[in-house]
Amino acid sequence: MTQNELVAALDIGGTKIAGALVDSAGRILVRAQRPTPAREDGDTVMRAVEQVLGELTGSSLWSRVRAVGIGSAGPVDASRGTVSPVNIPGWRGYPLVDRVRGLSGRLPVELIGDGVAITAAEHWQGAAQGYDNALCMVVSTGVGGGLVLGGKLHPGPTGNAGHIGHISVDLDGDPCPCGGRGCVERIASGPNIARRALEQGWQPGPDGDTTTAAVAAAARAGDPVALASFERAAQALAASIAATASLVEIEIAVIGGGVAKAGDVLFTPLRRTLRDYATLSFVQNLTVTPAMTGTDAGLVGAAAAALGSGTRMKAGAPA
Template structure:
């Protein structure tokens, strides 16, 4: 039996799967668009097809499966906000049926990103790490002493839904004023459009390009996002006494357009010494972090 691990990463935009070796190297991967509005089994069919394709003629010792949340670890189910066709979907057991006799471990995608960065990326050696993805949404996960910190239900580190604006607008989670409503890519673009930005709706990459070219509204959108993220990070750090925050995702690819206002705002919000000392740095693994982190779920098996 091969020592390689099957890794599966399910999000609202795409479903990815790959094979990861014992050292954390991603050997091969495939991805497909996530079906929308076609029903739970249509989404599952994509997962099953990827599993069949990657394991055809190849042995694996188990699978690490991660999904957008919320997740319920004890039940092995997922109800991703951005995959509305899945509610209490028994993801762990369905994958286990395809891999009889082999362990299947489930986690949220934010936890996987944090684990991946801790194992092979920017977070190596951190005692208490917050890994964050700033993209279409904002996800996060915690790694404590090299192990995922799941919390009671498996959703610890769900930092996109920390409230940073008590008078803020509604969020897809059902709350109001979450950092995701300000700092996620679509939220940034929507705000910029209200300020008169003439770029394409919903296109955060175009917004980043405009900001890089000096467009004042686009730059303000990134400043607003960085400030909201800093407020959230300061709050989480005050509770958790973190060692390191690693930030990845499509919005974070804008580099200093995001990190410069984030660091400046964090310096204002971090009144306590142990928060002021906190490092916030870019992630290193890019899109591979979720799959590498999914495989890391089996490192202790």
């Protein structure tokens, strides 16, 4: 890929559909965004994607675009080019890659899950840069993730590898909407942290705010029930990170998403508890750190996937 060539990136989630034109250094040159009509039928959702792509293709820079990367809420199936996001019911086995390829002038299209996209972003420009083996996690409304192994993004055959949120860490735990039981997501996601705090008797303030951010604020103020809910989430995350490290020998675990914004309320018990699970000699030095790429991570990661699908990035990026 020459310095003048660009890629297009799409970040598709239950709240918004974002698009961008991105250069080989990861700079976003053009942006477009629409709300996701997540409760509408599949064609209506696709029209929002078409509007975003329409803004991008209408840019004077579009002639320099050589590939398209898509990071989508999952599950995705990169082998088939389809998506079935849990939070977009109108898309089940939806042929997103074919649709985007047709709208983009038959450019190459690379599809990955949103957790893998954020992993690509963190490895390219964030906290995992310079590490050959990494786990990157998003802890928010759900819990997702992705892997870098041997210095390269490892999306797996369908683009879902590293989906750590649905590892079971409690064999007798609560049923998870995925069909499993005791999943990390059922314990450590934002809504479940708040749910558990409320069930255990936590009382919100006068404003009635029951969000995870409010629970985090209460925990920082020393509320024992709020602290216990974050401790439980940290324990689930630690167990899953240690299991992953034991399996594939990661060197670093990067954690982003809304729950990670709780800061020390999450990371202090997480690092402490990790010592109880990561006991083997080859995982004892595992680093746990917050993500760095912020709200543009999905777009940057989708761009990284497009760049890595047959083009070359600048030094420091996954090939």
